[in-house]
Amino acid sequence: MKDGPHIAAIAALIGDPARANILSALMDGRALTISELARSANVGLPTASTHISKLEAAGLLLSIKQGRHRYVRLSGEDVVHTLETLMLLAARTGHRRVRTGPRDPALREARVCYDHLAGARGVQMFESMVQSRLLECGGGHVRLTSAGRRFAQRFGIDLGEHQTKDSVTCVSCLDWSERRDHLAGRLGCACLSRIFALKWARRDKDSRAVLFSANGLREFNRLFPI
Amino acid sequence: MKDGPHIAAIAALIGDPARANILSALMDGRALTISELARSANVGLPTASTHISKLEAAGLLLSIKQGRHRYVRLSGEDVVHTLETLMLLAARTGHRRVRTGPRDPALREARVCYDHLAGARGVQMFESMVQSRLLECGGGHVRLTSAGRRFAQRFGIDLGEHQTKDSVTCVSCLDWSERRDHLAGRLGCACLSRIFALKWARRDKDSRAVLFSANGLREFNRLFPI
DNA sequence: ACGATGCTTCGCTATCGGTCAAACCATGAA
DNA sequence: TTCATGGTTTGACCGATAGCGAAGCATCGT
Structure with a gap:
């Protein structure tokens, strides 16, 4: 009111x-x-x-x-979140564009969301980490387990002093393509950076798409199975 | 673009x-x-x-x-979700009202969010159910466990044929007061209805606040500890 | 049949805000 | 210094739209 x-x-x-x-x-x-x-x-x-x-x-x-x-x-990320929510609503109410552009499938597959990975590959990464008990997900929060901490170190991510609670928060970035959560926060940001650094994928020049190389996708799938 | x-x-x-x-x-x-x-x-x-x-x-x-x-x-709930997201953003960017109204604390404590319980009590209910393994929360989805199904029955909720996956989805209704998820979907709706039916709480006449009775709060806390 | 209530449509006005051209300022390059 | 480039400000134009009064329907009560 x-x-x-x-x-x-x-x-x-x-x-x-x-x-x-x-x-x-x-x-x-x-x-x-x-x-x-x-x-x-x-x-x-x-x-x-x-x-x-x-x-x-x-x-x-x-x-x-x-x-x-x-x-x-x-x-901030909350702005992104708001925009994605609006997109979701626009899609549901039929305001989305009917003609899905040519690079639309690529966006659904993998894209950048502010500073972390979204789309099918983003969801895969998150769910795989939950499945493997690297992340503990309960009550809207996500915590990195000790196994997860070891994993991060092995993956080449230095969490350093950023081990505070909110630094690994799972912002429920429910996007229009996958209706699932994916990993945001510092950890999500670091993972994506690492993926780029390892040359598993690169950014499309003029869109938010993330393009995996054949080899990169193989490595990604091995690290984050199913 | x-x-x-x-x-x-x-x-x-x-x-x-x-x-x-x-x-x-x-x-x-x-x-x-x-x-x-x-x-x-x-x-x-x-x-x-x-x-x-x-x-x-x-x-x-x-x-x-x-x-x-x-x-x-x-x-639909997505409209509510969008509005709450906008409120969250408005609060962060300082567009919220400075003078918190008199019934504001009550809203933070417990309120109706579309058709389910939100606010501190909503979060408590959700987290308690996760803690007690009544709900399984992983990867943006929430599933009712078999223990949870028994619990629901005991609580007086007839899930009936609505046991489909999405009927108990945890829509991450991240609200402005608690920055946590709470239970939405059919299960969330049914729980709130039951709470009203048991006279544990009633709705404020002209706001979204949910007002617990002393006895109702005691029962609620016993059923959903911590 | 009659009036009352709830809502819609029409027509009008006033206002707000998006847009750009042109002038203006600031920084960097030659 | 002089020019070029990136950005801001000003002012004017104009289209869009929120708002309401008045009239028009539809439904309910009596």
Whole structure:
């Protein structure tokens, strides 16, 4: 009753096509410049500038100036989560695009979600780790077991001092393709970094897709079976 | 990049204060009439009517006509989930109201979320059931164990033929008060109904709060310890 | 049959906000 | 210094839409 205006303020910001495009373009966690975002949203540079100012003032974006560029990124995972939730709702109510683009299957297979792995491979990784008792999942929280800690070390991830509770939280990033959770948080971020470092996969240049190599997929499947 | 407009269409709908108020008022799962919603949103009756038509056309609401009334309700739990996610984001970015209303603590304690229990008591119930191995939680899914099935029967819940997988899904309804999951789905709905039937608690008249009686809370705590 | 109630539709106004051109500022390069 | 590039600001335009009064239906009660 009273909280209508609060969510309306945020939703109205996301509710503009240009701004929604800007936010979508940032969903892979990268920091982009104003002009890149303007092009991505199909608006002029001044328009994008004002939009981004508003989004930053509202706390959805962060930006840093470097030289004459201004790099903009999302302010947190909760923004990604909100956007994915909206996508899910849009899909259910028939607002999604009917024609699934050519790179759509690749996105369903594996994609970047802010800074971690999502899509079929992301779910596989998470469920495999739960199955193998590397992760303990209960009551909305995820804890790394001692076996999981050893596994991480063997995998080449240095959790270091970031072993706090929330650093390995499983943010239930329920996405539109798989209706399942996948691993987010620092551990999810580190896993994806490692996958890239091992050259098991690389990022598609202009989408959120993660493209596995044949060999990389084999290794991935061996490490995270079924 | 291409999915900007899709989420923008939905977000724009939620982005209007009057519509956001209407949606918020419906978050307790009840079906309300147009005039009730108009009053709740502080707009005239014609205005509310058009808003509701738009929301229904977009698939966010469902309505049935009964006599000269038209009863409106949310079209599904995903709408609730989206709204709660937006509230969460609004709270984090400082858009929440500073003055926490008088009935705010009660909402944090226990409240209705669409058709199931949320808030501290909702989380307690869920975590207790996981702890006691009544529920098995892994990989974003929740399954009722055989012990859980016996428990449900003893508790007076007839799951009947609704023993399909998704009927007991744990929709990760991460809410603004507790940042944890709680039980949704048919099982969550049935539990809350049972709690009301046993007179352990009753609903506040004009909010989403669930008010436990002293005795009801004792029984609840015994059944769902820690 | 009559009026009352709940809701919808129409028509209108006022307002808000997205958009861009042009001017302006700041930084980096030659 | 001078030019070029990236970004911001200003101002004006314009389309979209929220809002409501009034009229129009439909349904219920009497």
